[in-house]
Amino acid sequence: MARPIVIGLEVHLQLVTRTKLFCSCSTDYIGRKPNTNVCPICLAVPGTLPLLNDGAVALASRMGLGLHCEIQNYSTFGRKNYFYADLAKAYQITQYELPVATRGYLDIECEGRAKRVRIHHLHLEEDAGKLVHPTADGRLTGAAYSLVDYNRGGVPLTEVVSEPDMSSPAEAKEYVMRLRQLARYLDVSDGEMESGSLRVDANISLSNADGSLGTRVEIKNMNSLKALERALEYEITRQNKVLDSGGRIVQETRLWDDAEGVTRSMRNKETASDYRYYPEMDLAPVVIGDAEIDGYRGAMPELPWEKRERFAKSFGLSGEEVSILTEQKELAAFYEAVVASGAPTARAANWVRMEVLRVLNELGQDIRDFRVKPSVLADLVTRVEKKELSSTIGKEMLDALARNDLTLDEALERSGARVGRLSGDALGELIKRIISEQPDVVQTIKSGQDKKGGKLKFLQGLVMKEARGQADPQETAALLSKFLAG
Numbered sequence: 001m002a003r004p005i006v007i008g009l010e011v012h013l014q015l016v017t018r019t020k021l022f023c024s025c026s027t028d029y030i031g032r033k034p035n036t037n038v039c040p041i042c043l044a045v046p047g048t049l050p051l052l053n054d055g056a057v058a059l060a061s062r063m064g065l066g067l068h069c070e071i072q073n074y075s076t077f078g079r080k081n082y083f084y085a086d087l088a089k090a091y092q093i094t095q096y097e098l099p100v101a102t103r104g105y106l107d108i109e110c111e112g113r114a115k116r117v118r119i120h121h122l123h124l125e126e127d128a129g130k131l132v133h134p135t136a137d138g139r140l141t142g143a144a145y146s147l148v149d150y151n152r153g154g155v156p157l158t159e160v161v162s163e164p165d166m167s168s169p170a171e172a173k174e175y176v177m178r179l180r181q182l183a184r185y186l187d188v189s190d191g192e193m194e195s196g197s198l199r200v201d202a203n204i205s206l207s208n209a210d211g212s213l214g215t216r217v218e219i220k221n222m223n224s225l226k227a228l229e230r231a232l233e234y235e236i237t238r239q240n241k242v243l244d245s246g247g248r249i250v251q252e253t254r255l256w257d258d259a260e261g262v263t264r265s266m267r268n269k270e271t272a273s274d275y276r277y278y279p280e281m282d283l284a285p286v287v288i289g290d291a292e293i294d295g296y297r298g299a300m301p302e303l304p305w306e307k308r309e310r311f312a313k314s315f316g317l318s319g320e321e322v323s324i325l326t327e328q329k330e331l332a333a334f335y336e337a338v339v340a341s342g343a344p345t346a347r348a349a350n351w352v353r354m355e356v357l358r359v360l361n362e363l364g365q366d367i368r369d370f371r372v373k374p375s376v377l378a379d380l381v382t383r384v385e386k387k388e389l390s391s392t393i394g395k396e397m398l399d400a401l402a403r404n405d406l407t408l409d410e411a412l413e414r415s416g417a418r419v420g421r422l423s424g425d426a427l428g429e430l431i432k433r434i435i436s437e438q439p440d441v442v443q444t445i446k447s448g449q450d451k452k453g454g455k456l457k458f459l460q461g462l463v464m465k466e467a468r469g470q471a472d473p474q475e476t477a478a479l480l481s482k483f484l485a486g
């Protein structure tokens with residue numbers, strides 16, 4: 001029998017403050033010259049004192065409320081001691097005994113099943129610097145030496161620690177996606193895994209036959225959602241093999257190697273006592289009054305699940321449509337603005353979900369960079385809906401508008417598209433001309449040799465092409481038959 005899988009995740013989110021957690025250095029460190037975004041405080045020069053950034057406390061509280069946590073009136077900082085080159089102080093200032101928020105949950109849905117993942121707590125801490133390895137792939141393996149860059153040191157993070165409530169790699173991935181979505185909805189973090197503003201460590205174990213928990217292994221160094229899933233899959237297989245052959249799982253930290261697709265033992269898992277935690281005497285406890293918590297609560301925006309419910313109700317959209325449109329709040333706002341500008345809800349949903357996302361994907365853009373204003377898309381959708389434009393022309397116009405600063409009318413004029421439908425006598429004239437230009441084809445059809453109708457289709461295709469999508473296929477077919485018979 002398969003051993004039940006038990007997964008808990010620790011997710012670090014970089015908070016979107018302007019300055020670091022305990023000094024006034026900028027948090028905008030990416031791409032800067034190494035060791036220029038530092039000061040005596042984040043370099044831990046003796047005699048300096050940290051000063052807490054209230055903005056970071058506010059953001060962590062907001063995230064805590066989004067996760068249905070209890071925000072603590074009183075929380076404290078401690079020192080987590082370890083010696084590593086990326087940490088100038090040789091200790092990290094973090095919340096340990098009394099974190100800012102505790103006991104929450106996040107509801108997810110995976111493979112059609114709803115699941116509640118409990119949140120143990122959420123705490124504030126400072127980030128460490130970065131080691132730079134001068135190898136071709138930037139990895140430590142094979143490096144003759146390593147350099148250290150403290151620009152990131154002291155950047156505020158909130159760590160969200162879940163209970164071990166996930167039972168598959170797919171659930172773990174879904175949880176991270178929903179957590180990231182929440183952080184983005186709340187403007188707490190940009191949640192980019194590639195740039196490291198969202199980092200995930202996983203704890204995974206396989207339960208014993210009697211239902212008791214197995215030995216847990218921590219996995220680090222997963223830099224994408226795909227890597228998270230792969231690393232967990234790998235680890236499940238590895239642990240099962242060890243147990244099947246009568247072996248024992250060692251409690252340890254393993255590093256995911258994305259290129260090789262394996263996890264490797266890094267070190268035996270530290271226990272809390274290894275870190276010799278002790279209170280940070282340089283910082284006063286964080287006190288958040290009830291009024292302040294109420295203030296944060298009152299300032300909460302619409303949350304992802306609230307938006308999903310409202311979209312389903314107000315716009316009559318399917319579950320899948322709703323989840324695509326609300327995945328990013330900016331896309332949801334764009335859709336709402338298109339509807340507010342008069343486009344029918346279902347049509348607008350189709351256009352945004354299919355065409356807008358297609359164009360953004362082609363251009364490598366985000367909805368925030370999209371050139372087409374919601375009112376312009378609404379105009380386009382409405383004109384297609386009224387059959388003033390064919391949907392083919394509509395899509396071409398969207399492509400043109402997304403790439404150039406044009407009005408819809410300018411784009412139509414520039415493309416030479418016939419505005420309005422081509423039908424009746426005008427369509428008849430076009431068909432007559434094409435018939436006259438294709439005497440051989442017409443002869444084949446008239447002599448009854450076009451048994452499969454391929455030649456007729458060919459003529460129809462020529463007409464549709466010349467009409468630039470403005471002709472109705474059924475009317476075209478009817479007129480073609482009429483003229484060929486005549």
Ligand SMILES: [Zn+2]
Nearest residue numbers: 023025039042
């Ligand atoms: Zn600093």
